Amino acid sequence: MNVVEIDGVSQRYGRATVLHGLNLNLAPGEVLGLFGHNGAGKTTAMKLVLGLLRASAGQVRVFGRAPSDPHVRRWLGYLPENVTFYPQLSGVETLRHFARLKGAPMHQVDSLLEDVGLTAAATRRVKTYSKGMRQRLGLAQALLGEPRLLLLDEPTVGLDPFATQDLYRLLDRLRAAGTSIILCSHVLPGVEAHINRAAILTQGRLLALGSLAQLRAEAGLPTLIRGSGLQRVEVLQQRWSAAGHVTRPWGAEGLQVAACNGSKVELLRQLLAEDSPSDVEILAPSLEDLYRHYMNSHQITAQEAAL
Structure with missing residues (x-):
C-alpha cells in the first residue's frame, strides 16, 4: 500500500x-x-x-x-x-x-x-x-x-x-x-x-x-564529456563537429562535447583512443537542467497554443 x-x-x-x-x-x-x-x-x-x-x-x-x-x-x-x-x-x-x-x-x-x-x-x-x-x-x-x-x-x-x-x-x-x-x-x-x-x-x-x-531518458538531454590536458584538440573538435556533435573549448587545452542519443560511450572511447587526457569529467544532466528543460518546454507549448 x-x-x-x-x-x-x-x-x-x-x-x-x-x-x-x-x-x-x-x-x-x-x-x-x-x-x-x-x-x-x-x-x-x-x-x-x-x-x-x-x-x-x-x-x-x-x-x-x-x-x-x-x-x-x-x-x-x-x-x-x-x-x-x-x-x-x-x-x-x-x-x-x-x-x-x-x-x-x-x-x-x-x-x-x-x-x-x-x-x-x-x-x-x-x-x-x-x-x-x-x-x-x-x-x-x-x-x-x-x-x-x-x-x-x-x-x-x-x-x-x-x-x-x-x-x-x-x-x-x-x-x-x-x-x-x-x-x-x-x-x-x-x-x-x-x-x-x-x-x-x-x-x-x-x-x-x-x-x-x-x-x-524522457528529456533526452545530452551528457557532457570534458577532456583536459589534450594534445589534439583541433583534430577531435573537427571530427566530432563533422559528425554533428556540439563541441566547445574547455580551458586552455581541453574540449567539451555534448553526447546525445546514447553516444556517450563511443565518444569517450574515441577521446581515449585519439589522445591522452590528464583528466576526464562526465556530467549527466542535473536536476536543475531537467527542471529548466521541462519549464521551457511547457512555456513553448503554452505560447504555441496561444497563437
Whole structure:
C-alpha cells in the first residue's frame, strides 16, 4: 500500500484553480521531491496530505485513510516554510511543549536537539535564534514522535551549506529507517542525491514525474564529456563537429562535447583512443537542467497554443 495517494485532485479557491487533476503517490520509505516556482501548487498539495484542506475534486488518501483521520495525524511530521515559535521559550522548552501536544516521549527532546545541532543553544530563548537555528528547531519538532511520513516545505531556507548537508544526511538516515518523505523546494542544487523521484509542477499542473534516470531518458538531454590536458584538440573538435556533435573549448587545452542519443560511450572511447587526457569529467544532466528543460518546454507549448 502506498503511503500517499493523490488521485485526480483539483483545488479551487473561489474562481482560482490552483491544482488541476493532480495524480501523485508516495511509496513506503521513499523520498519524493516536489519542485516548482512559487505558486506552482507545492504547498497546496502538502496541505491536502496534512488534512488542512479538503480537495475540491478527486481523492487524497494517507496510509489508506482520509487525511483528517486522527490516527493518520499521529503518524505525520510537518515542517512549514515559515516556522514560528513562542519567542520567550527556550529551544528545549519549545520541544517539550510540542512533545506534550503530540504525546511523544520526553526522552526524544534531547536526542533531537543533538540531531539538529542545537544542544549548545538548547537553553537559549528562541527569540535569540537565527533563521537557520529556528529552521533546525522546526525540523526537530517535526521529528517528535518518530513520524512515518514527514512533510518538509522548503527545509533548507536559512541554512548555511554545512547545516544543509547535515539536514540531507539526517534525511538519508530517516529514509534508510523506512520513513517516507515529501520534500518541497525551489532550491535544486544538492538535493538530487537525496530523493528517489522528482515531481515538477507549474501552475497547478504536473509536468514531469519519475526518477532522475527516467526524467533524463524522457528529456533526452545530452551528457557532457570534458577532456583536459589534450594534445589534439583541433583534430577531435573537427571530427566530432563533422559528425554533428556540439563541441566547445574547455580551458586552455581541453574540449567539451555534448553526447546525445546514447553516444556517450563511443565518444569517450574515441577521446581515449585519439589522445591522452590528464583528466576526464562526465556530467549527466542535473536536476536543475531537467527542471529548466521541462519549464521551457511547457512555456513553448503554452505560447504555441496561444497563437
